[in-house]
Amino acid sequence: MQTILEPAAMQTWARERRARGETIAFVPTMGFLHEGHLSLMRMARDRADHLIVSIFVNPLQFAPGEDLATYPRDEAGDLAKCASVGADVVFFPTPASMYPDGFQTRVKPGPLAGPLCGRSRPTHFDGVVTVVLKLFNLVKPQVAVFGRKDFQQLQVIRRMVRDLDLDVEVLGGPIVREPDGVALSSRNAYLTGAERAQAVCLSQSLGLAEQRVASGEATAAQIIELVRAHVTAHPSAEVDYVELVDSEELTPVVGTLTGPCLLALAVRFGATRLIDNRVLVP
Numbered sequence: 250m251q252t253i254l255e256p257a258a259m260q261t262w263a264r265e266r267r268a269r270g271e272t273i274a275f276v277p278t279m280g281f282l283h284e285g286h287l288s289l290m291r292m293a294r295d296r297a298d299h300l301i302v303s304i305f306v307n308p309l310q311f312a313p314g315e316d317l318a319t320y321p322r323d324e325a326g327d328l329a330k331c332a333s334v335g336a337d338v339v340f341f342p343t344p345a346s347m348y349p350d351g352f353q354t355r356v357k358p359g360p361l362a363g364p365l366c367g368r369s370r371p372t373h374f375d376g377v378v379t380v381v382l383k384l385f386n387l388v389k390p391q392v393a394v395f396g397r398k399d400f401q402q403l404q405v406i407r408r409m410v411r412d413l414d415l416d417v418e419v420l421g422g423p424i425v426r427e428p429d430g431v432a433l434s435s436r437n438a439y440l441t442g443a444e445r446a447q448a449v450c451l452s453q454s455l456g457l458a459e460q461r462v463a464s465g466e467a468t469a470a471q472i473i474e475l476v477r478a479h480v481t482a483h484p485s486a487e488v489d490y491v492e493l494v495d496s497e498e499l500t501p502v503v504g505t506l507t508g509p510c511l512l513a514l515a516v517r518f519g520a521t522r523l524i525d526n527r528v529l530v531p
């Protein structure tokens with residue numbers, strides 16, 4: 250496995266492989282890797298000749314006051330994990346090499362970036378799609394794999410690929426969870442013992458909603474109230490949002506659920522904001 254630091258070197262590497270007719274699969278990450286990331290890497294690895302993983306804590310997607318400076322890092326551990334799943338290259342650029350002096354261009358997503366996480370993080374998805382487009386141009390993948398844990402991110406990226414005619418197939422991988430149901434996240438490292446114990450209420454509430462939908466007709470308002478009530482019964486939990494939306498357009502579902510829709514939530518535990526979601530099928 251090779252580690253490449255410079256964007257230009259990454260692009261040269263990719264150009265040479267593409268010129269030989271070889272295929273590239275790509276998994277972008279911010280590092281502090283866990284089994285959720287590794288599951289995407291295994292999915293990607295089986296779909297191309299080469300697997301590239303990027304590790305880049307992208308300053309553009311953090312707003313002032315968010316956790317850019319404290320985002321957890323483990324370079325040696327991450328490299329060992331990438332090697333263990335058979336990555337060919339880990340692309341590890343610095344912020345200065347990705348955003349040199351004079352950098353000023355942004356990709357601007359449309360209304361898909363507005364609801365859910367877009368409400369409390371209004372510049373977040375601009376930063377995400379801008380870096381993803383740069384990474385696609387450097388890594389030149391035919392296939393890129395993203396997690397459904399960040400469902401809105403996946404949809405915003407799919408739409409960018411469609412709207413801008415990018416020649417990349419985007420795949421979504423399932424959410425990987427701890428045995429108690431908590432979705433794996435690098436940010437779980439921030440939680441105190443008491444917060445970690447209460448964080449299980451996110452996946453529990455999604456399960457309650459799923460049961461409610463399975464047991465008969467339910468309205469969006471009833472489902473949202475059920476989830477809110479369960480989450481707010483936990484003293485450390487402060488709801489950022491609980492929303493039921495169309496899983497393609499992310500527009501609100503109103504009234505009785507008639508087709509598959511996305512139940513998504515973001516909850517703060519102290520300074521840590523966790524997200525989770527599930528597709529509900531009535």
Ligand code: AMP
Nearest residue numbers: 278279280285395396398399424425433
């Ligand atoms: P991050 O390092 O948090 O930016 O995540 C990198 C990629 O891993 C994104 O596509 C995430 O959606 C995905 N990911 C993060 N956590 C999980 C998880 N628990 N299960 C599946 N994919 C995940």
